[in-house]
Amino acid sequence: MTRQEARDGELHDRNAALSRRTLVQGLAISAASMAGAGAALAQTGPAAPPTTITTPPRDFSPNGAPTTYFWDPDIIAVDPSFDDLAQPNTAIKRLYTGLLWAEGPAWSAQGRYLLWSDIPNNRQMRWTEDDGRVSVFRTPSNNSNGNSFDFQGRQLSCEHLTRRVTRYEHDGTATVLADSYQGKKLNSPNDIAAHPDGSYWFTDPPYGGQLYEGEPDAAGGPSNASGKLNPRIGQPAGFVPGKRELPTNCYRIDPTGRIDLVVTEDQVPDPNGLCFSPDYKKLYVASTGKGPGDTGPGGKGEIFVFDVGSDNKLTNFKKFTDCVIDGVKCGPDGLRCDVNGNLWASSNAGRAVGYSGVTVWSPEGKLLGRIRLPEVCGNVCFGGPKRNRLFMAASQSLYAVYTATQGAGPG
Structure with missing residues (x-):
């Protein structure tokens, strides 16, 4: 090495060290500035609204700026296999907002519309696929919650106010099931979920026993023990309030009309969402939190699974998942399976922003992925002409995103 080459090498080393020091110092100053800005924001105004990883907060509405990512930043693959279920180059969209509590989405394949419940507003809403228009579909709805469609395309509704399950026939009449x-x-x-044998399976928790979503019990009932609430206010003349008389069970409506008890409160307290596997050999049931009038501990935000026998008897009862992700309880509600048997569950993570939305599980109970929403999600269903669009009823809004799979079963 010549003397000149040695001097050039020494100068290069000094410049490289200076560049590294400058970079580190710059990053430190930048980080401090960002921390200071965050502290200032925390001191001068309310916390930012529930949002995603994007800055500024993302606008999910139809008029919001489109995402510029190949993968939506709020569709998160926990397991690599989720890449086969999530659809790239598509974005989560908020289709509608302005509800009080959105629940019970169901897809009409014949009408090509989505139906869902706005429980406190005592109405059902409809989103039409051809033009994206939202309208009131049925009011009053008897504070309906879950909806579905059977194999004949008839709408099924679970009603809080009237404490019943109703089927709407093709001729416009309604049948109390x-x-x-x-x-x-x-x-x-x-x-409620329809079975190919013509039966219907439904859950019966006590959540309609409150003013906001139905009617409290008559005076002295479990959800109105003091009798201070008047369940007849706001109801038609002649309305007769009832009292809670049964545990929180799951039932099967036989094609003959007979009603059988299939899951007891001891097995799954406060049962909520339910769905079958694609082959109808498994039944999934979500157990949510303690409801009004519960005297026991209530549900713990878990999902259970049963084997369904050819005689419709349930066996091999076990916990499918406790729905705890990264130490956060992602309480389940509505459930749907895709054609591969994966379970898509709505997630209520409360104030743990970033964990509400949808969780996706393999048939073995392994977490595959998540969909983050800026609101608590109450229920989900697959729809669209190809049944490859996931609709999410979430608190005040309706969201949708295309997937790379299809929903199993009708509704």
Whole structure:
């Protein structure tokens, strides 16, 4: 090495060190500035609204700026296999907002529209696929919660106010499928799934026993023990309030009309969403939190699974998942399976922003991925002409995103 080459090498080393020091110092100053700005924001105004990883906060509305990512930043693959279920180059869209509590989405393949419940507003809403128009579909709805469509395309609704399950026939008439069990009134049917054998399976927790989503019990009932609430206010003349008489069970409506108890409160307290696997050999049931009038511990935000026998008897009962992700309880509500048997569950993570939305599980109970929403999600369903669009009823809004899979079963 010549003397000149040695001097050139020494100068290069000094410049490289200076560049590294400058970079580190610059990053430190930048980080401090960002921290200071964050502190200033925390001191001068309210916390930013629930949002995603994007800055400024993302606008999900139809008029919001489009995402510029190949993968939507709020569709998160926890397991690599989720890449086969999530659709790249598509974005989560808020289709509508202005609800009080959105629930029970169901897709009409014949009408090519999405139906869902706005429980406190006592109405059902409809989003039409051809023009994206939203309208009131049915009012009053008897504070309906879960909806679905059977294999004949008839709408099924679980009604809080009337404590019954109703089917709307093609000729426009309504048939009451169930309103009692062994002579006792149901609590407040919540969610329903049709079976190919012509039966309907539904859950019956007590959540309709409150003013906001239905009617409290008559004076002295479990959800109105003091009798201070008047359940007749706001109801038609002649309305007769009931009292909670049954545990929180799951039932099967036989094609003959007979109602059978299939899951007891001891097995799944406060059952909420339910769905079948694509082959109808498994039944998934979500157990949510303690409801009005519960005297026991109530549900713990878990999902359970049963084997369904050819005689419709349930066996091999076990916990499918506790729905705890990264130490956060992602309480389940509505459930749907895709054609591969993966379970898509709505997530209520409360104030843990970034964990509400949808969780996706393999048939073995392994977490595959998540969809983050800026609101608590109550229920989901697959729809669209190809049944490859996931609709999400979330608090005040309706969201949708295309997937790379299809929903199993009707509704």
